[in-house]
Amino acid sequence: MLKLFYAPNACSLAPHIALNEAGADYEAVKVDTQGGEQRSAAYLAINPKARVPSLVTDRGILTEVPVLLGFIARSFPKAELAPTDSYDFFQMQSFNTYLASTIHITYAHIFRPERYADSDAAKADMRAKAPKSLRDQFQLVEDMLADGREWIHGGKYTVSDPYLYVFARWFDRDGVGGMKDLPRITAHRARMQTRPAVKKALEQEGLAPV
Ligand SMILES: N[C@@H](CCC(=O)N[C@@H](CS)C(=O)NCC(=O)O)C(=O)O
Known part of the structure; x- marks a missing residue:
């Protein structure tokens, strides 16, 4: 198992x-x-x-x-949960890797600056700059949803959707600055929370919808 x-x-x-x-x-x-x-x-x-x-x-x-x-x-x-076509599969992985290597790392500059710097001044600098960088990075994702698609890769739900959901849940965490004016990602987040699999995972982890 x-x-x-x-x-x-x-x-x-x-x-x-x-x-x-x-x-x-x-x-x-x-x-x-x-x-x-x-x-x-x-x-x-x-x-x-x-x-x-x-x-x-x-x-x-x-x-x-x-x-x-x-x-x-x-x-x-x-x-x-993923395209069967090879090219489409790796387009999905390209998005997932962007979340992992860019958006997640920018969040880490806010939540875990000690990974990247020792001095209080350097950590404060990173924390100060990260929300603007993050906002720019999320704009690319917001733009992907501009054609009214329901899920990040179009009409079909994939494993990219729960991954995006995780990072959209963090919008309101301390130091992030709320990530304002991202209505499509916010609507995607709400859509995710209607899915039984999401409700179940939230319950298993002791989390509330956001
Ligand atoms: N690149 C890794 C990142 C994993 C990661 O940073 N996980 C965080 C939670 S989101 C963690 O374990 N943090 C504990 C720590 O930093 O000590 C992945 O995508 O799995």
Whole structure:
């Protein structure tokens, strides 16, 4: 059986939702990242990067959200969570990688500046600049939804949708600045919260809709 290591409201919420969408048989294991459990010997043996998510499969352990999302989509093809066409699949992965390597990292400049700098002044500088960068980065996503599409890649829901949802949930976190005037992403976020798989993951992680 698959085993997902997650922390509530973290990026691991995306594969958590995807597993529910897929109808997968899995166990969800909470990691207390606030308390530092990701740095415990037991967790480092699972993921030496000391991060969530990790997905234990019958062939080994996978890490990195875009990889988990691709794996879940390909492992449960009946759920149709990703395009079958190769080019379209990698367009989806291109979007997912943008979220991982750009948007997530800009958030980390606000929430985890100690990863990137030591001095208080440098950390304050990063925190001050990040909301504007993030707003510009989200504008590209907002523009993708400008043609009225329901889901990020068009009429069909994919694993990119729960991934975007995670980062749209963080709009109102301290230091982010609210990410105003992004009505299409905000409407996408509301649409996501009507899905049974999302409601179930929120309940499992003890989270409220936003
Ligand atoms: N590149 C990784 C990032 C994973 C990551 O940063 N996870 C955060 C939660 S969103 C975490 O584990 N934070 C704990 C820490 O920084 O100690 C991925 O996409 O999976």
